[in-house]
Structure formats: structure tokens, C-alpha cells
Amino acid sequence: MSSSRPRPTLLDVAAAAGVSKSLVSLALRGDPGVSARTRERILVVADQVGYRPSLTARTLKQGRSMLLGAVISSLDNPYHTEIVASVERAAEDVGLSVVLAHGSKDRGRLADRVQQLLDLGVDGLAVVSSWVPEQVLAAAARRAPVVMVGRTAAPVPGIDSVNNDDEQGAALVVQHLVTRGHIRIAHVTSSVRPAGLARCRGYEAAMRRAGLGGHVRVARPDRAALDALLDEGTTAIFARNDVEAVDVLDHALDAGLRVPADLAVVGYDDTVLARRARPSLTSVQQQREVMGAQAVALLGQRLAGRTADVHEVLEARLVVRASS
Amino acid sequence: MSSSRPRPTLLDVAAAAGVSKSLVSLALRGDPGVSARTRERILVVADQVGYRPSLTARTLKQGRSMLLGAVISSLDNPYHTEIVASVERAAEDVGLSVVLAHGSKDRGRLADRVQQLLDLGVDGLAVVSSWVPEQVLAAAARRAPVVMVGRTAAPVPGIDSVNNDDEQGAALVVQHLVTRGHIRIAHVTSSVRPAGLARCRGYEAAMRRAGLGGHVRVARPDRAALDALLDEGTTAIFARNDVEAVDVLDHALDAGLRVPADLAVVGYDDTVLARRARPSLTSVQQQREVMGAQAVALLGQRLAGRTADVHEVLEARLVVRASS
DNA sequence: GATCCGTCCTGGAACGTTCCAGACGTTCCG
DNA sequence: CGGAACGTCTGGAACGTTCCAGGACGGATC
Numbered sequence: 001m002s003s004s005r006p007r008p009t010l011l012d013v014a015a016a017a018g019v020s021k022s023l024v025s026l027a028l029r030g031d032p033g034v035s036a037r038t039r040e041r042i043l044v045v046a047d048q049v050g051y052r053p054s055l056t057a058r059t060l061k062q063g064r065s066m067l068l069g070a071v072i073s074s075l076d077n078p079y080h081t082e083i084v085a086s087v088e089r090a091a092e093d094v095g096l097s098v099v100l101a102h103g104s105k106d107r108g109r110l111a112d113r114v115q116q117l118l119d120l121g122v123d124g125l126a127v128v129s130s131w132v133p134e135q136v137l138a139a140a141a142r143r144a145p146v147v148m149v150g151r152t153a154a155p156v157p158g159i160d161s162v163n164n165d166d167e168q169g170a171a172l173v174v175q176h177l178v179t180r181g182h183i184r185i186a187h188v189t190s191s192v193r194p195a196g197l198a199r200c201r202g203y204e205a206a207m208r209r210a211g212l213g214g215h216v217r218v219a220r221p222d223r224a225a226l227d228a229l230l231d232e233g234t235t236a237i238f239a240r241n242d243v244e245a246v247d248v249l250d251h252a253l254d255a256g257l258r259v260p261a262d263l264a265v266v267g268y269d270d271t272v273l274a275r276r277a278r279p280s281l282t283s284v285q286q287q288r289e290v291m292g293a294q295a296v297a298l299l300g301q302r303l304a305g306r307t308a309d310v311h312e313v314l315e316a317r318l319v320v321r322a323s324s
Numbered sequence: 325m326s327s328s329r330p331r332p333t334l335l336d337v338a339a340a341a342g343v344s345k346s347l348v349s350l351a352l353r354g355d356p357g358v359s360a361r362t363r364e365r366i367l368v369v370a371d372q373v374g375y376r377p378s379l380t381a382r383t384l385k386q387g388r389s390m391l392l393g394a395v396i397s398s399l400d401n402p403y404h405t406e407i408v409a410s411v412e413r414a415a416e417d418v419g420l421s422v423v424l425a426h427g428s429k430d431r432g433r434l435a436d437r438v439q440q441l442l443d444l445g446v447d448g449l450a451v452v453s454s455w456v457p458e459q460v461l462a463a464a465a466r467r468a469p470v471v472m473v474g475r476t477a478a479p480v481p482g483i484d485s486v487n488n489d490d491e492q493g494a495a496l497v498v499q500h501l502v503t504r505g506h507i508r509i510a511h512v513t514s515s516v517r518p519a520g521l522a523r524c525r526g527y528e529a530a531m532r533r534a535g536l537g538g539h540v541r542v543a544r545p546d547r548a549a550l551d552a553l554l555d556e557g558t559t560a561i562f563a564r565n566d567v568e569a570v571d572v573l574d575h576a577l578d579a580g581l582r583v584p585a586d587l588a589v590v591g592y593d594d595t596v597l598a599r600r601a602r603p604s605l606t607s608v609q610q611q612r613e614v615m616g617a618q619a620v621a622l623l624g625q626r627l628a629g630r631t632a633d634v635h636e637v638l639e640a641r642l643v644v645r646a647s648s
Numbered sequence: 649g650a651t652c653c654g655t656c657c658t659g660g661a662a663c664g665t666t667c668c669a670g671a672c673g674t675t676c677c678g
Numbered sequence: 679c680g681g682a683a684c685g686t687c688t689g690g691a692a693c694g695t696t697c698c699a700g701g702a703c704g705g706a707t708c
Contacts, residue, residue, distance in 0.1 A: 007467065009663090009664055009665085010664065010665070011664080019687080019688090020687070020688045020689075021664090021665085021688090021689095022666085022667085022687080022688060022689075022690095023686085023687060023688075025665070025666065025667090026666095026687090029666090033685075033686065033687085034686075034687085035685080035686065035687090038686085038687090052439075052442070052443055053443065053664085053665075054384070054443070054445070054663090054664050054665065055443045055444050055445065055665095056380055056383045056384045056389070056444070056445045056663090056664075056665085057384055057663075057664035057665035057666090057693090058664080058665055058666075059380045059665090059693095060378070060380045060381055060384055060663090060664080060665070060666095060692095060693050060694065060695085061664080061665045061666045061667085061692075061693050062665085062666065062667095062693085063693075065380070067444075075399065075405035075406075075408065075409060076402050076405055076406070076596065078400050081399035081400055081405075082399075082400070084399065085399060085426070088426070097440055099423040099424065099425065099444075100423065100424035100425070100426070101421075101423065101424070102409070102412070102424070104409075115376075116421050118376070119376055119377065119378070119379045120379050120380070120391075120423075121378070121379065121380045143331065143376075246600070250602060253602075272400065276570070278574060278577075278602075333693090333694055333695085334694065334695070335694080343657080343658090344657070344658045344659075345658090345659095345694090345695085346657080346658060346659075346660095346696085346697085347656085347657060347658075349695070349696065349697090350657090350696095353696090357655075357656065357657085358656075358657085359655080359656060359657090362656085362657090377694085377695075378693090378694050378695065379695095380693090380694080380695085381663090381693075381694035381695035381696090382694080382695055382696075383663095383695090384662095384663050384664065384665085384693090384694080384695070384696095385662075385663050385694080385695045385696045385697085386663085386695085386696065386697095387663075
């Protein structure tokens with residue numbers, strides 16, 4: 001019982017209802033110029049024959065698909081998927097659907113997926129990945145509005161962005177640790193990507209502002225580097241994201257330290273990992289729900305004709321838990 | 325610099341190359357009936373004007389989109405996303421693309437997303453969710469081939485499935501624990517969904533086969549229930565999935581037990597959680613990569629005309645780690 | 649020199665919509 | 679009573695492809 005007979009079209013409904021295809025089209029779209037009686041009849045008939053409009057044909061005719069594309073590099077990063085989910089909810093509110101394409105961290109694959117979405121005819125593109133090559137983004141922007149959401153990156157002309165303020169978020173962490181009495185506060189990061197670098201900058205700047213410029217330490221999240229930090233008397237570690245914070249946590253516990261008594265640990269992104277860690281992890285939260293809404297709004301403005309680039313920067317918040 | 329001028333069509337390329345639109349179409353699709361010289365010229369011109377074929381128009385004409393739809397209930401469950409990724413890879417190998425739709429565990433939303441994908445014109449549907457209402461699946465199967473992947477559910481006529489053998493996987497766990505000398509082996513589950521029930525059945529059957537029918541204990545993964553199990557002298561707990569196994573782990577550690585010395589804990593699904601837990605979690609692994617390939621193959625067979633239902637059941641494997 | 653065949657190319661119809669211009673009948677107004 | 683205005687409906691063109699039937703041309707064959 002696979003797809004046997006061809007699906008009914010407007011013409012089939014029209015024939016069954018004894019009216020023209022145009023009228024069926026108008027009735028189904030709720031055009032006020034259709035009398036209530038006939039509209040009712042047409043709706044009933046359409047339902048009976050199991051009519052479903054062809055989005056393909058509609059898109060071809062109208063030149064717009066009411067579809068938004070979302071590109072994501074990794075499906076297994078809850079930070080990314082939560083942003084996509086918020087984009088989806090926001091899109092739904094304005095009658096748009098979202099189709100997802102994912103392409104790991106392979107630039108070539110990601111470029112292909114972007115092309116694919118554009119070829120499909122999406123009306124806009126939300127990119128939740130910092131791995132899409134700049135020139136691919138620029139080319140995409142010539143075909144449809146594009147917004148980068150939740151990923152810091154070098155601004156590409158013609159592309160909007162929504163992001164959290166990584167430097168401010170990092171500063172929040174430092175301030176929090178300072179008020180908790182910490183002085184030897186180190187930063188742990190393995191990233192040379194834009195977001196990681198911004199957080200590192202924010203950390204260093206905040207340390208200097210707190211008069212702790214002499215205690216700035218940046219290390220990689222491996223055991224040797226951590227041991228070195230602990231030897232120096234470090235009492236607090238701010239990791240570039242939750243994943244690496246959990247690594248730090250594990251190493252510290254293995255080394256027999258008590259957290260937070262002997263060592264405070266703080267992460268970033270406030271993913272499910274932070275809530276689930278033992279002890280639960282203090283982390284920096286981004287306004288993911290707002291991000292999605294903003295992204296959709298920006299795309300809408302572009303579709304409505306805006307041409308100037310807009311870059312939204314949202315404030316980050318600290319969620320204090322047991323690890324600090 | 326948004327989408328200003330309309331994108332070039334076959335006609336534009338034809339005009340620029342001084343040939344007919346039909347010839348451009350043939351040349352771009354590599355038809356052998358086009359002379360090498362003109363093909364070359366057309367390709368160059370197409371590239372110059374930045375031509376990209378409209379998938380929408382092609383789909384409308386051909387009646388097939390070369391698109392597969394994947395429906396997933398939750399983006400934050402690594403088990404599901406990994407399956408989707410494997411479907412994607414397999415589809416790519418046969419020249420199909422995958423568009424993703426996700427709809428949390430809300431049956432209504434999921435039904436909408438299924439409709440949406442079908443309206444979009446996907447050639448097949450891979451459902452990675454046990455929350456899609458049965459009648460929605462049945463209706464979908466009348467429009468396009470549908471395969472359920474990685475989710476046990478009541479078989480729906482007209483729909484294929486690929487799954488791991490939950491009962492066999494559960495039996496593996498019991499056998500493993502028995503050879504480790506455990507006798508009081510309990511099962512912890514909070515699920516009344518098909519997969520959970522199958523694992524529970526498998527646990528009970530394996531216990532009886534091992535002559536331990538008298539020690540069958542099934543409990544919910546909350547603290548009270550766990551304490552009750554421990555009071556009874558339970559030395560091993562098999563949890564219905566990794567998430568609940570981690571919960572068990574946490575409670576046990578909180579209670580001052582050593583794992584695996586005092587209590588062995590085993591999960592199911594072999595997600596990233598199992599690798600990351602402390603101690604790392606023994607878990608049952610499903611052949612996710614094979615699942616994706618099978619799913620795509622089944623859809624292909626349906627498209628090629630198969631009408632009989634096929635249900636693939638793949639063997640599960642045990643991955644032994646530190647927790648048992 | 650007419651016929652045939654192959655190679656290379658062309659025009660038009662179709663896919664299922666939307667939308668425009670206009671047709672038809674009735675009512676209203678001057 | 680003629681025409682404008684309205685409410686309701688219709689037919690055809692268009693969107694950008696693919697595909698089919700066939701046309702033009704050259705060379706080989708009879």
C-alpha cells in the first residue's frame with residue numbers, strides 16, 4: 001500500500017464540486033469573495049477527496065516558500081539544538097516553517113547544505129554554526145536573507161547576526177568569583193574559534209579591571225596544564241564552555257579536591273550538562289529564546305526590504321549553582 | 325544587498341548562450357545527445373550568469389523531489405540525533421538529501437510536521453520517534469513510503485521498520501551481570517513506551533532463563549524505590565536507558581556506595597552520556613550506522629515498488645565499561 | 649539524385665498552483 | 679429605464695523545469 005494513485009489536485013476538487021479550479025483555490029485560502037454556501041461545500045468536498053495543496057506548485061508560482069532554512073553544524077551540541085528549537089518556535093508564530101540541514105563541522109558539507117536549502121527555495125536562512133565559509137555566506141546572502149545566530153564570527157557584509165555578549169558573559173564570571181573571594185582565577189580553553197577568543201578577551205579584561213591582571217592564567221583543559229595551575233595555587237577555574245568545565249571538574253575530583261571548597265569551577269552556555277554535572281555547574285546563560293525570536297524578526301525585516309546590516313548583541317546572565 | 329534581482333533561469337542561460345532552453349537543460353544534466361563543444365559552452369555561460377536550477381520547478385515537473393524527510397521528536401536526545409545523522413549519510417550515498425523536522429513530544433506538533441514534509445513533496449519519510457500517532461503514520465504511508473527507525477512501536481500496516489532487538493539487548497545485560505556473579509539484579513524504568521516495555525520483558529525472561537526468576541524486581545528510578553532495592557540487597561541495577569542509569573549512579577554515589585564494588589549499574593543506548601559518566605557506564609549499543617543504511621534501503625525498495633511490509637531487527641551489543 | 653540514418657538541436661505541452669482580467673446576474677440609483 | 683456597482687464566479691496565463699515529438703543538416707547508401 002505505497003503511494004499508488006496520484007494525489008488529488010485543485011482540478012479534481014473542482015470537478016467533484018462542480019466549480020472552477022480558481023474558485024476552489026480562493027475558497028481554500030479563505031478569500032472573502034466566495035459565498036459562504038459554496039465555500040462550505042468546497043471545503044467538504046476537498047476533505048472528502050483528501051485534497052492537500054502542493055507546496056511545490058505554490059512556491060513555484062508565488063516565488064516564496066514560507067520556509068526558513070536552519071543550518072547547524074552539530075546535532076549533538078545541546079547549545080546549538082536549543083537555539084534551533086527557539087528559531088523554530090519563533091518562526092511558527094509568524095506562519096513560517098523551518099527545515100533543518102546539518103553538516104557536522106565539515107566546511108564542504110555545510111556549504112553543500114546551504115546550497116541545498118537555497119535551491120529548495122527557502123525564504124531565509126538562520127545559520128547556527130561558525131563553520132560555514134564566509135564566502136558561502138556572502139553568496140547565500142545574495143539569494144536570500146541570512147542571519148547568524150548564537151555564533152560569534154567575523155561580520156560578513158550583507159548578513160545580520162544575533163549573539164550573546166561573550167566578553168560581558170566572561171566578565172560576569174570573573175566578577176562572581178571575585179566576590180566569592182577568589183584571586184587566582186584561571187581560564188581554561190582549547191578553542192581558537194571566535195566565541196572562545198572573545199570569552200578569553202573578556203576574562204583578561206575583567207581580571208585587569210579587578211586589579212588582578214597579574215593573576216591572568218590561560219591554559220588548555222588537559223591534566224598536565226590543570227596540575228600546573230593547581231600547583232600555582234589557583235582556586236577558581238573559568239572554562240570556555242560547559243563541556244570543558246566538566247572535564248575540569250572530573251580532573252579536580254580525581255585529584256582529590258573538593259568542589260567548590262578547594263576549587264571553584266564555572267562553565268559557559270548553561271547547557272543540560274551544567275545542570276546534570278555533580279556538583280552542578282555554575283554557568284553563563286544566553287537568552288536562547290530571545291535569540292530565536294530576534295533571528296526570525298531580522299529575517300522578516302530583510303524580506304520587507306531592509307538592506308543595512310544589523311547585529312544584535314544580547315546580554316548574558318550568570319546562573320550560580322553548586323560548583324562555585 | 326539582499327535578494328534584489330530575480331535569479332537566472334534556463335531561459336536566461338539559453339539566451340546568453342544562443343541556444344534553446346531545452347538544450348541547456350539537456351547539457352546541464354549531462355545528456356549524451358549534446359555535442360561536447362556546445363555542452364562546454366553552455367556550462368561556462370551557466371556558471372557566468374550564476375545559474376542554479378530551481379528544485380521547486382524540477383520537483384513539480386518530475387513528481388519526485390529527491391528529498392527524504394526525517395521526523396524526530398527531540399533534538400536533545402543524542403540517541404535520536406545520531407540515528408538521524410546515520411540516515412543522512414546513507415541517503416547522501418544514493419543521491420538523496422534529508423530535511424529534518426522536529427516536534428518535541430507533542431503529538432499534534434509531530435503530526436503537523438509530518439504533513440508539512442509530505443506537502444513539501446518528500447519522496448520518503450524516516451520517523452525517529454515513537455510519539456507520532458499511528459493513524460498519522462498510516463495516512464502518511466498512503467502518500468509516500470514511511471519507515472520507523474530505532475523506535476519500537478506497534479507495527480502499523482504499510483510501514484516498514486528498522487530496530488534493535490530490545491529484548492535481546494536486555495538479555496545481554498542480564499547475562500553479563502550473572503557472569504559477574506550478581507544474583508539480585510533489578511530493573512529500573514520509568515517508561516510505559518514500547519521500547520521500555522520490551523527491555524523490561526527481555527530482562528524478566530533472561531532472569532527466568534538464568535534461574536533467577538525469584539529475584540525479578542522492577543522499580544522506578546526515584547530515590548525511594550532505589551533505597552528499597554538496596555535494602556533488599558540488590559547488587560546490580562539495569563536501567564532502561566543511559567539517562568536513568570546516570571540517575572541511579574548519582575543516587576548510589578550520594579548514598580555512599582562504591583560503583584561497581586557495592587553496586588553495578590548498566591544502561592542502554594550507549595549514548596555520549598555513558599562514555600562521560602563517572603564511572604563510565606556499561607551500556608547496550610545499537611548499530612546506529614547500520615540502522616540508517618537499512619532505513620534508506622527500505623525506502624528505496626518501496627519506491628521501486630515493494631508493497632509487503634518489512635521489519636528489520638538488528639542485534640544489540642554490550643559495551644562493558646567501568647560501572648559493572 | 650533520391651532516400652535513409654544519425655547527430656544535434658528546437659518548440660510546445662505539461663506539472664499544480666496563483667492571480668489577473670473579465671463575465672454574468674442582480675440590485676440600486678438617478 | 680439605462681447604467682453603474684456589487685457579489686460571485688471563470689478562463690487563461692504564468693512560474694521554471696522536463697520530456698516528447700519532431701526538424702535540420704550532413705553523410706552514407708542505393
